[in-house]
Amino acid sequence: MEDETRDAEALKEEIRRLKWRVSTLEAVETECARALNALAASEDRYRRLLDEAGFPVTISLAGDSTVLFANPLACEWFGLDGPRPVGRRMMEFYVDPFARPNLVAQLRAKGTISGREVVMLDGRGRPRTQIVTASLITYEGREAVLATSNDITERRHAEALFHTMVEKSPDGFVMADLDGSLTYLSPPVAGMFGYADPEEILGRSLHEFIAPEDHSRLEERLLALLSGQRTGPSEFKGLRKDGSWFFQEANGDVLRNPDGSPHAFFFIVRDLSNRKRMERTLRWGEKLESLGLMAAGIAHELNNAFQVTRGHLEIVQSLSAGNAELAGELSLIAGGVDRATALAKEMLDYSGRTLREDVPVDLGHTVVEGLALWRGFLTRPARLAYRPDGDLPAVSADEGQVMKVLSALVLNAIEATDETGGGIVIRTGLQELAGTDLLEGFWPAPGREGRFLRLEVQDAGPGIPAEQLERVCDPFFTTKGQGRGLGLSAALGILRSHSACLQILSAPGEGTTLRAYFPVSIHPHAPVSPVGAILPATRGILVAEDDPAIRDLVVGMLPKWGYGPVFAAENGAEALELFRANQSAIGLFLTDASMPQMSGPEAFEAMRKIRPSLHGVLMTGYSKSFGRGTAKAFGFSGALQKPFRFQDLEEQLEAVWSGGDRGKE
Numbered sequence: 076m077e078d079e080t081r082d083a084e085a086l087k088e089e090i091r092r093l094k095w096r097v098s099t100l101e102a103v104e105t106e107c108a109r110a111l112n113a114l115a116a117s118e119d120r121y122r123r124l125l126d127e128a129g130f131p132v133t134i135s136l137a138g139d140s141t142v143l144f145a146n147p148l149a150c151e152w153f154g155l156d157g158p159r160p161v162g163r164r165m166m167e168f169y170v171d172p173f174a175r176p177n178l179v180a181q182l183r184a185k186g187t188i189s190g191r192e193v194v195m196l197d198g199r200g201r202p203r204t205q206i207v208t209a210s211l212i213t214y215e216g217r218e219a220v221l222a223t224s225n226d227i228t229e230r231r232h233a234e235a236l237f238h239t240m241v242e243k244s245p246d247g248f249v250m251a252d253l254d255g256s257l258t259y260l261s262p263p264v265a266g267m268f269g270y271a272d273p274e275e276i277l278g279r280s281l282h283e284f285i286a287p288e289d290h291s292r293l294e295e296r297l298l299a300l301l302s303g304q305r306t307g308p309s310e311f312k313g314l315r316k317d318g319s320w321f322f323q324e325a326n327g328d329v330l331r332n333p334d335g336s337p338h339a340f341f342f343i344v345r346d347l348s349n350r351k352r353m354e355r356t357l358r359w360g361e362k363l364e365s366l367g368l369m370a371a372g373i374a375h376e377l378n379n380a381f382q383v384t385r386g387h388l389e390i391v392q393s394l395s396a397g398n399a400e401l402a403g404e405l406s407l408i409a410g411g412v413d414r415a416t417a418l419a420k421e422m423l424d425y426s427g428r429t430l431r432e433d434v435p436v437d438l439g440h441t442v443v444e445g446l447a448l449w450r451g452f453l454t455r456p457a458r459l460a461y462r463p464d465g466d467l468p469a470v471s472a473d474e475g476q477v478m479k480v481l482s483a484l485v486l487n488a489i490e491a492t493d494e495t496g497g498g499i500v501i502r503t504g505l506q507e508l509a510g511t512d513l514l515e516g517f518w519p520a521p522g523r524e525g526r527f528l529r530l531e532v533q534d535a536g537p538g539i540p541a542e543q544l545e546r547v548c549d550p551f552f553t554t555k556g557q558g559r560g561l562g563l564s565a566a567l568g569i570l571r572s573h574s575a576c577l578q579i580l581s582a583p584g585e586g587t588t589l590r591a592y593f594p595v596s597i598h599p600h601a602p603v604s605p606v607g608a609i610l611p612a613t614r615g616i617l618v619a620e621d622d623p624a625i626r627d628l629v630v631g632m633l634p635k636w637g638y639g640p641v642f643a644a645e646n647g648a649e650a651l652e653l654f655r656a657n658q659s660a661i662g663l664f665l666t667d668a669s670m671p672q673m674s675g676p677e678a679f680e681a682m683r684k685i686r687p688s689l690h691g692v693l694m695t696g697y698s699k700s701f702g703r704g705t706a707k708a709f710g711f712s713g714a715l716q717k718p719f720r721f722q723d724l725e726e727q728l729e730a731v732w733s734g735g736d737r738g739k740e
Contacts, residue, residue: 193206455496617666
């Protein structure tokens with residue numbers, strides 16, 4: 076019985092243990108189910124995080140780079156066909172084949188890499204710049220790389236564009252901390268101040284690059300900027316590395332922290348040298364034009380007065396035949412008139428309104444012709460050398476006036492080297508002037524871009540100080556203490572009348588180089604051809620002259636030479652009316668150039684519309700409307716520069732009536 080009782084108890088104990096095991100297993104099963112559910116939920120959350128991440132995420136084997144997982148953005152960016160693309164490797168997306176192995180090697184050494192810049196191919200095969208952050212992990216029991224990437228291609232393009240703009244901009248960009256120490260300069264700023272590398276300037280004070288007299292004004296601007304004021308562009312004298320200075324314009328502002336506190340100064344700096352040079356050139360041009368008009372007006376009045384004086388002097392000389400003493404005195408008077416006439420001619424040259432005849436001019440031949448004359452002024456003729464630069468095209472110009480320009484340049488060089496005995500070199504050549512060339516040296520006659528024939532005279536004299544450069548072409552100015560004439564100023568006027576220009580390069584101790592530039596191709600208005608073989612049917616002459624004294628002299632002389640009838644008018648409009656009323660009796664129109672109501676060329680043009688065979692001879696002292704052209708350009712058979720001799724006028728008229736030489740300009 077006891078045995079049965081013990082067996083029953085043992086059975087109950089076994090049943091109780093079985094129930095406990097079952098309940099334990101049920102609890103474990105429940106906990107496992109709960110853990111599995113939690114794990115699934117966690118995986119789901121992480122998967123959603125990866126899927127919804129705003130950047131590509133990939134997991135790939137560290138060894139062969141097989142892609143084990145890619146979130147939707149990675150699939151889209153790399154062109155993958157699902158989160159577990161079959162057969163795709165990350166290696167194929169790297170432009171540099173060594174970039175991926177190097178990244179894995181560094182991950183094994185460090186565990187994590189952040190902000191690595193890599194160029195990768197997108198799904199369309201385009202190279203794009205990526206910032207990659209990666210970690211070495213164990214995924215599905217294997218060593219893998221978890222990587223995120225961010226496309227910064229557009230940002231890099233924008234940065235490259237910004238740097239290009241900053242580095243290529245003619246303006247400079249400067250940053251300085253609040254105590255004025257320079258922290259950044261764009262390359263143009265370094266060049267502006269004469270430095271090859273911005274590193275030579277960084278860390279130095281702003282004040283070192285500003286002239287001392289502008290320091291207080293600089294401090295005022297900095298304080299104004301710190302207080303939030305808008306100062307606008309400010310002009311300062313900048314100091315270069317070699318100690319020279321230049322005008323600069325600085326426009327500044329303050330860079331501030333997010334809390335509004337000042338962080339640094341920022342400036343845009345501009346070199347004003349070119350603008351100042353252009354302003355100076357424009358002022359020079361205006362000054363030259365104003366003085367030229369005045370000189371031309373004075374020369375015009377003087378030439379009219381000299382014409383009257385010369386005309387009456389010739390009459391008196393003809394009456395004094397046989398009286399040697401009186402003839403001698405009259406000859407001295409004539410010499411004085413000639414000298415005064417030459418000065419008036421120089422004034423017209425200076426104004427650029429001298430009567431000229433444009434023909435093809437061989438500049439090299441002109442130089443050779445003048446060498447013997449110029450060497451006569453030198454104690455050692457060998458000091459003057461001519462070095463032509465190949466064959467040169469002809470230039471359309473007045474040969475006599477070109478010789479006058481060349482002589483002025485050479486004689487200026489001779490005078491500059493009188494004391495030093497230095498050499499003088501004349502050069503000729505062709506040159507294409509670009510915008511940068513026009514910024515070199517001093518241009519009293521504004522230049523322009525294009526193809527030019529260059530005439531250069533270089534001397535080894537003492538040079539010209541910068542403060543005197545603007546005066547070298549002033550009438551009667553000289554660095555020798557006493558002005559001797561119009562010289563370079565007359566040459567400058569001639570150049571302007573030929574659409575040419577002058578460049579001056581000089582510095583103390585370095586001599587002086589004067590360069591005249593003649594346009595290779597000059598296109599004046601199409602000339603009206605003078606009348607050819609059709610000779611005047613009558614020796615009647617129509618005279619138009621607004622100065623009554625000159626008009627009376629000419630009208631009085633014409634009948635003595637066998638011309639008539641003679642008609643006289645005091646302006647172009649009156650002459651035109653006389654021609655309309657008496658054209659059958661008029662074979663030639665003798666006219667002044669500049670007259671009130673209607674000029675001589677305008678009247679002649681109107682007359683030739685009525686009768687194209689009409690001949691004309693022009694008399695001029697200066698003409699605002701005509702002086703920059705030539706007589707032949709208006710159809711005249713010849714021209715005379717006032718004051719002229721009666722003999723010159725008679726020969727000119729006879730040349731027209733004879734049908735031979737059509738006259739001389």
